[in-house]
Amino acid sequence: MSNLTLEDIAKRAGVSRSTVSRVINSQQYVRQDVRERVLRVIEETGFHPNIAARALASQRSWMIGLVLPRSVSSFFGDPYFPRLTQGIAQACNRHNITLGLFLVSTPEDENKLFPRISRKGFLDGMLVQSGEMNDQLNERLVNLTVPIVVLGRPFQTNEVSYIDVDNVKASFDAVTHLIRQGRRNVGTITGPTSSTVGLDRKEGYLRAMLEHGLELNSSLIMESDFTEAGGYLAMQELLVAKPDAIFAASDIMALGAMRAVHDAGLRVPEDIAFVGFDDLPFASLSQPALTTVHQPISKFGEKAVDILMELIENGTKPSRRIIMDTELVIRDSCGAKQKMEMDKET
Amino acid sequence: MSNLTLEDIAKRAGVSRSTVSRVINSQQYVRQDVRERVLRVIEETGFHPNIAARALASQRSWMIGLVLPRSVSSFFGDPYFPRLTQGIAQACNRHNITLGLFLVSTPEDENKLFPRISRKGFLDGMLVQSGEMNDQLNERLVNLTVPIVVLGRPFQTNEVSYIDVDNVKASFDAVTHLIRQGRRNVGTITGPTSSTVGLDRKEGYLRAMLEHGLELNSSLIMESDFTEAGGYLAMQELLVAKPDAIFAASDIMALGAMRAVHDAGLRVPEDIAFVGFDDLPFASLSQPALTTVHQPISKFGEKAVDILMELIENGTKPSRRIIMDTELVIRDSCGAKQKMEMDKET
DNA sequence: GTGAAAGCGCTAACAG
């Protein structure tokens, strides 16, 4: 738009450049009437400071990065990420900072991107999606001096700030719910166990089974990849073990698995009960409506930005750990409602 | 990372700052051996130029923006956008520029964001998703001097560069395909007709019907909103008119509609044939697999970035219009395969 | 409280 500079505003307001700068950065030590006069000129002219100049002088870029490592960038097929991104973008708007999006697709990408984003002064901070165990990027990034908030528990938690939900507890509760419905042959479709989220949700399943005196059966546990197709395939294998309930570590896998159950001529929840994880919009629309663990995805993203901004303002020590709450949303796929009806009748 | 400056590199390489700058910007007029020497020092030190300083001096930010107006930011529930974003992000990596993400959620967002992103020097260019008719942002943005590529045909096409698929033709072909299967009572679920994409896909339907001598019936045309739930609702209404085929303007709406058909106790494609639009990953996984118009979404995004970069390098005149090809992917929901079987038998 | 002045780290004429 305009090419106005601080100097122009200063001239028009009859003050010096420094004063205008002070007003813009809402510092103290500016007389009230002067401040108002400057503000008025800024308003009238539609002046906005040049970000590059400001960044150069202040050593802050007013930009944070959202970094999705290679191992998750294919996850973009999972509606989880768009939702997350939306929450993050909204929070950035609120904070008046810009959001840089860095999707690492290939190893070459990673090598090119890493030096660029880790250059001091380029990003004020970053949000890094927790990736897979063998993902080097995560570790390289975390060892930087830039403030970082990891989305999801990282493998290395020392000195790192991160935000997560209590995956173990949430999964424990989900599986417990299935067991309480009288299901005994409870199987699970896990996420990749090379990721903490895959690991933690599996852990919740294992603990629930053990705690309720049920035997673990390795043929009731299938690892998959957080995709619909993966869920379908995993379910086909699980069918052999004749489960009467399945806890899927994500809604999208639950959907694929239910499709497999349907294709096998079995019914949900009568033959096999289901609980998913995420509570994405389509969960309530599936056939039958999916009982699932609700995650506050959008809020999760917003909170992550808030924490990051705090770290940027106040320094990264001590590191912060935020665990957000989940909630089991009971719909039709777990058979609980149906069971209640039956219990009433008898 | 490091705090090296051009000056440091210059000193180590025994040259002046300008020479290093020339090497970095791969300009000519540097002797081969000098260039190599400088390059080696850069390599050894892991030096990366300070973007803010570079931006200030060169008046280029090396960042482009992806702007999703309010009317589409809710569309983020549509897997189309993540795919598109992925293509765009990849192309940005290739071009060594950073991608700023600007989601406009509320009117306040819009008012805050607009001056910020339109400030000269902040963005080298932007990709703006074509929004709804009454969306002011689109027009405001397009009237800026910043290079812009609109994603999807804008309402005002004069002097604006944009990239799109031939929605009218693609829809025409899709509907023609249904008619060729012997369907006569073909209905459509359109996108919002306040958007060009909704308008164009409807236009293709209308033309196909007319051109094949079929009468238009307003109760066979339902406007919806590109959501699964919207598709379901629209289909419920359409059912009254007893259609034998439906062209849905997006896969996600087709999915919702097929769910409604299923709930009504009818079969796809026997009772009602379906063709969708997008060819998102789940299209091949639906029950039955969805016949749909394949859009090269990711390539679309990449191409958009390429065009924008060209505009940035070479000026925005003349404006460019790129129309990408689509392709009808025949699966099971349209009944064509089934019909072929039958035709063989008789 | 306010202004002058010195950079922030780079690019881009301009000399040579």
Next chain:
DNA sequence: CTGTTAGCGCTTTCAC
């Protein structure tokens, strides 16, 4: 081909 020099538009001491 290479170096010198003058900014880019802001922040931030340091005087006053």
